[in-house]
Amino acid sequence: MTRRRGKQAKAAEVLERLDAELGALTEIVDTRPPRGKARREVDTKLRELVTRGETLLRDLDPVGRPRFVFDPGDPAVVGRFIALALIAQERMPLAGVQSFHGSGVYALYYQGAFDAYAPISGTETPIYVGKADPRADTARTPIDQGTRLYMRLNDHRRNIGKAATTLDVADFDCRFLVVQTGWQAAAETYLIDLFRPAWNSETDICYGLGKHGDAPSTRANRRSPWDTLHPGREWAWRGELEDARPRERILADLAAHFSGGTIYPDADRLLKGFIDELRQL
Numbered sequence: 286m287t288r289r290r291g292k293q294a295k296a297a298e299v300l301e302r303l304d305a306e307l308g309a310l311t312e313i314v315d316t317r318p319p320r321g322k323a324r325r326e327v328d329t330k331l332r333e334l335v336t337r338g339e340t341l342l343r344d345l346d347p348v349g350r351p352r353f354v355f356d357p358g359d360p361a362v363v364g365r366f367i368a369l370a371l372i373a374q375e376r377m378p379l380a381g382v383q384s385f386h387g388s389g390v391y392a393l394y395y396q397g398a399f400d401a402y403a404p405i406s407g408t409e410t411p412i413y414v415g416k417a418d419p420r421a422d423t424a425r426t427p428i429d430q431g432t433r434l435y436m437r438l439n440d441h442r443r444n445i446g447k448a449a450t451t452l453d454v455a456d457f458d459c460r461f462l463v464v465q466t467g468w469q470a471a472a473e474t475y476l477i478d479l480f481r482p483a484w485n486s487e488t489d490i491c492y493g494l495g496k497h498g499d500a501p502s503t504r505a506n507r508r509s510p511w512d513t514l515h516p517g518r519e520w521a522w523r524g525e526l527e528d529a530r531p532r533e534r535i536l537a538d539l540a541a542h543f544s545g546g547t548i549y550p551d552a553d554r555l556l557k558g559f560i561d562e563l564r565q566l
Contacts, residue, residue: 321530322538325489329545351565364471368479369559371462371472372409372552379442379457387427387434387463388419390472393441393484397456401514401536402483404543409555413441413484413494416473424466434461444494448515479558481546483539484511490538496521510535 313319319327343350356362371390379393392411395402405412417437419430438459446454464472477487486492493509507529512521514535549555 321489322534322541349566353565355563355565360468360471361475363468364473364475365559365562367462367464367468367472368475371460371476372555372559374460374462376458376460378455379438379445379459380454382435382438382442382459382461384432384435385427385463386430386432388417388424388430388466389434389462389464389469390414390416390476391434391438391459391461392476392480392482394458394460395456396458397453399451401539405483405548409549409552410547411476411480411482413482414473414476414480415485415495416469418469419466422466427463430463430466434463441494444518445515447519448517450517451515481542483542488542490542491535 314327318324339352343352367390371392376394391414393413394409395405395412396407398406402412415437417433419433421429424430438461442454442457445452445457462472476482477485481488483491484494491510491514493511496509496511506526508521508526510528510530512518513528513530513532516522547558549558
């Protein structure tokens with residue numbers, strides 16, 4: 286009994302220290318929010334701690350509890366299944382996509398020899414995911430939605446083609462899925478959270494693929510990391526436009542990102558991940 290009380294007292298002490306440290310971290314973030322790489326590191330660590338805390342709470346409960354409640358009306362649940370439907374589509378060369386009706390979600394995959402992307406080259410981890418909204422919020426059929434999904438993929442194809450000194454369009458595959466109007470955003474959010482693609486702005490590493498040209502004087506504009514690493518778009522090298530961050534830092538951030546993240550080497554591993562997430566107990 287004495288030993289049990291000792292462990293309970295120790296647990297209480299740890300919780301007090303944790304509460305104090307969390308308060309200190311909150312004060313730091315409130316007064317001087319971290320940016321760039323520091324922000325990403327804080328974000329990643331906090332997510333890990335939250336996951337571990339939720340696991341502890343389940344372990345403390347003498348009655349089993351599900352990890353989540355399956356709610357078909359929850360946008361996160363719908364997003365997960367739309368993402369699964371996207372992964373079920375065949376990959377095809379980005380350069381070979383023909384015009385089609387519809388809006389929805391898509392993923393780009395790299396299988397080339399650019400050194401910085403070696404960890405994901407040829408894998409089932411996309412380098413970029415995105416959505417294409419319909420031309421009208423009231424669109425209910427692919428024809429009503431317009432050719433928005435095709436237009437987005439074609440825009441990416443053109444931009445990658447301009448970076449011919451470092452990238453080859455032939456090294457890119459894609460998947461795409463036409464989605465009922467209103468659900469594309471939930472699917473995109475889930476895909477970004479799952480894959481943390483290196484080119485998405487949410488990952489804050491090599492963003493800028495979808496950026497369009499502005500004059501150097503526009504909004505104190507700076508050259509995106511994507512354009513710094515993959516030069517070729519003429520407007521991004523006009524005038525006195527400065528890099529948002531140097532090439533060496535982008536490469537270092539990419540290396541850290543791939544070494545610390547989950548990479549899905551094949552479809553079986555990816556599908557297992559989806560199934561594991563759906564297990565309640």
